[in-house]
Amino acid sequence: MFKMMGFCAKWISWIKGCLKSASISILINGSPTSEFTPQRALRQGDPLAPFLFNIVVEGLNGLVREAMDKNLFQGFLVARNEVKVSILQYVDDTLFLGKASMENVKAIR
Numbered sequence: 001m002f003k004m005m006g007f008c009a010k011w012i013s014w015i016k017g018c019l020k021s022a023s024i025s026i027l028i029n030g031s032p033t034s035e036f037t038p039q040r041a042l043r044q045g046d047p048l049a050p051f052l053f054n055i056v057v058e059g060l061n062g063l064v065r066e067a068m069d070k071n072l073f074q075g076f077l078v079a080r081n082e083v084k085v086s087i088l089q090y091v092d093d094t095l096f097l098g099k100a101s102m103e104n105v106k107a108i109r
Contacts, residue, residue: 001059018048057089064096073107074099 002012023035064087067073075086076097088095098104 001055005055005058015048015052053092057094060094061087061089067107073104074101 002015003009023037025032025035027033064073068075068084068086073086075084076099077083078085085097088097096104096108
């Protein structure tokens with residue numbers, strides 16, 4: 001996804017390095033445990049999380065746009081100009097809007 005958006009290889013390696021190099025410890029009764037490496041790359045409160053979320057969301061928007069172009073998903077028409085709305089996103093919530101049909105459900109799935 002990063003390459004598709006035009007990020008250079010060096011920058012991509014920096015992001016990977018940030019995600020893979022972390023170690024954490026937990027406070028138990030006020031005393032820290034020994035450090036360990038988390039099993040998943042992204043941790044709660046990670047300052048990179050909002051940025052990486054935006055990258056993933058851009059990919060999802062592209063997939064929905066492509067599905068609409070291929071008539072696999074029918075969006076919802078809004079206002080007098082009949083603007084097609086198919087997906088709304090805010091923070092970490094995603095809402096798909098479209099015709100109530102099994103075809104749309106299958107396309108999302």
